[in-house]
Amino acid sequence: MRSSRRRERVRTLETAALGVVSRAALRAAGIDDADVRAEVRAERWTTPGLQTVALHSRPLGHDERLWHAVWETGANVAALDGVTALLAAGMTGYRDDRIHLSVVHSHAVKRIPGVRVHKITRRHDRELEPHGIPRVRPAVAAIRAAHWADSDRQAALLLVLPTQQGLVRTADLLETARSIRGRRRRAFVGGVIRDIALGAQSLGELDFARLCRARGLPEPERQVVRQGLNGRIYLDVRWSCGVVVEIDGIQHTWGLAPVLDALRQNRVTLSRDTVLRIPNVGLRLHEDAFMAHVAQALRMRGGSRRCAKGTPACSPQDRWRVRTS
Structure with missing residues (x-):
């Protein structure tokens, strides 16, 4: 088969535009191994593999x-x-x-x-x-x-x-x-x-109390709600001494979620609480490191006894309550 005719047939093959074709596709188009060898000898094509023919001489x-x-x-x-x-x-x-x-x-x-x-x-x-x-x-x-x-x-x-x-x-x-x-x-x-x-419904606050108990930390209140400037603010977990942990699912990284989270965290921080953020995937990867942060925050806010569940609030500004389901 003449070279010009071969090239015309090759142009109709699915992957020809990329610069490679398979030997099976070439055979289906009527181009046999002898035709391929002729193009290779003319240095127009190369054969980088047993089943692959490159329609050029450069690297793939x-x-x-x-x-x-x-x-x-x-x-x-x-x-x-x-x-x-x-x-x-x-x-x-x-x-x-x-x-x-x-x-x-x-x-x-x-x-x-x-x-x-x-x-x-x-x-x-x-x-x-x-x-x-x-x-x-x-x-x-x-x-x-x-x-x-x-x-x-x-x-x-x-x-x-x-x-x-x-x-x-x-x-x-x-x-x-x-x-x-x-x-x-x-x-x-x-x-x-x-x-x-x-x-957070997966690992999140549902298992967070278990992680606290395993380390001898007091169990926090879950799903705490406060009235903010633009409506209610829901927090994943909080101790009465003013330590808050927000457990973030991947949704907290989408769209405007980081902006809204920042506004909420700033509001809570300005009320004199200590806010820790823990990605739930991060809790799986670095559980010990994140829980060490929690333990340190509790110590800084007065120790385990003062932060125990059910202990009265530690400041007049503290108007948190537990969300009822």
Whole structure:
């Protein structure tokens, strides 16, 4: 086949605009291995892999490397997954130069430089995106990325970032977690997902009293309410000696929430209370450090006895009351 005719046929292939095509696609277009060798000898094309043909002689770009990784691992079985799928979906603020793929465990894979292949038990219904390069949906990718992460801190970040950036809905994250279960840190990942989806109702003030008791600290009042300038102000937990702890879900980082939180915290601080803020995900990652802050604040405000639950308020300005359900 003449070179001009080959190039005309190649331009009709799905990934030709990127600069790479698969040998399977070339064969389907009537371009056989002999045609490829002719283009390679003419130094117009290169073959960076057994299944990949580059329509140029330069190094592969990022998107070309993604397709190359999928084709070389197995076009019908491999898909971008984990961090790589999240980045392909548009996640920002994170970098991983490795390409993460998933394949069903029964598929044999070969080593490809810069590519990490993860074996999974099976593909779930509607796990893959319907168009473009084979990749899993962001909710699936986030959960698997958390299980494959190098640390708990990295795992939490890979669940928080795509949720903050609107790539994953919290409802989808909760639903997907019921079927996508990794081998590592199951309890931790499940807890962080509940923190993200349910806010302070997950870990938050519901377990905060238990953490206090475990450290010999007095149990605080929960869901304390005060009348502020623009209506009621609800606080997660408070001791009568004037120590307040606000336990923030991920929703406190969205939109105008940080501004409203700052106004509320300033109002409470100006009433002479000590206010500590603890992200609920942070409480999972650094429980001891945050609880040490709480213990220090209680000591500074008069010690455990003065801060015990039910103790009378410590100043005439203190008009807090417990919210009744």
